[in-house]
Amino acid sequence: MYGKTFIFALAATPLVAAHGKVAVVQGDAGGNGTGLGIMGGVVPGPGRNAVTEVDTTVFGRTNIQTDGLGKTTQGGKNTVAGMKQAMAQSGDTLPQVSANGGKLTGTFHIVTTDGAGPLQAVIDPTGTGAFSQGQVVQASTQVPGKGGNIRPPKVRSVGQLFTRSMDVIMRRASNVNQDYPMAFDIPAGTTCQGTMGNMQNVCLVKIANSNRAGPFGGVIAMQIVDGNTTTIPVPVTSAAAGNAAAKGTKGKAFQA
Secondary structure (H helix, E strand, O other): OHHHHHHHHHHOOOOOOOOEEEEEEEEOOEEEEOOOOOOHHHOOOOOOHHHHOOOOEEOOOOOOOOOOOOEEOOOEEOOHHHHHHHHHHHOOOOOEEEOOOEEEEEEEEEEEOOOOOOOEEEEEOOOOOOHHHOEEEOEEEOOOOEOOEOOOOOOOOHHHHHHHHHHHHHOOOOEEEEEEEEEEEEOOOOOOOEEEOOEEEEEEEEEEOOOOOOOEEEEEEEEEEOOOOOOOOOOOOOHHHHHHHHHOOOOOOOOO
16 A cells, blocks of 8 residues: 555656757867767766766756756856867867858767657857857757657666656656767857957857756857967866866856
């Protein structure tokens, strides 16, 4: 009797957990980047949601043109200062995109079943997170999914079967742990006016799905390059230093 009561109580609990994140991005003219808040290999792929979702960025609204950089469970509110930590993982040259109509390509990691595609993207040329005034860009390679949802992979063990059963009872998303390619066309004539440290001509790009449980995704930085643009890499210290800088800027609740 108590067992049944416990199960029904769990089933009635409105728990939702779901995530997908921007793992890596490249520009057609070179450079690499990763999303703000990403912690890299220290976050496992398979496992409990509480462990695998800690560095996924969550935004406040499904409208892609909403201001703010989002937040993660582990790091809290994302800030521009956190770009140092992101670059410590991906390299000291941001994704470089051709001014005459280039492309951003990369990998989107679906953590759980509610963190899937399709994805949207918007460019903020000021590099501040003012996405409400930004330019929406089209995906040329889309991540699978419908409304941000995707079916979970097949169960391959008794342990996975138990975990999947608990996911259903607790109304939480199931672990997916799969990478998918993504690409976005950047229109010719796009300019970037943002400044980060001693880097100039920087844009921020918000990439996210539209799942109401999130939405989930990430924010990356890029630069537009042509024959007259000089790229100045930012000195990267360490992931720990970048993280400390990011935490030092935390304050108000994020706008998203």
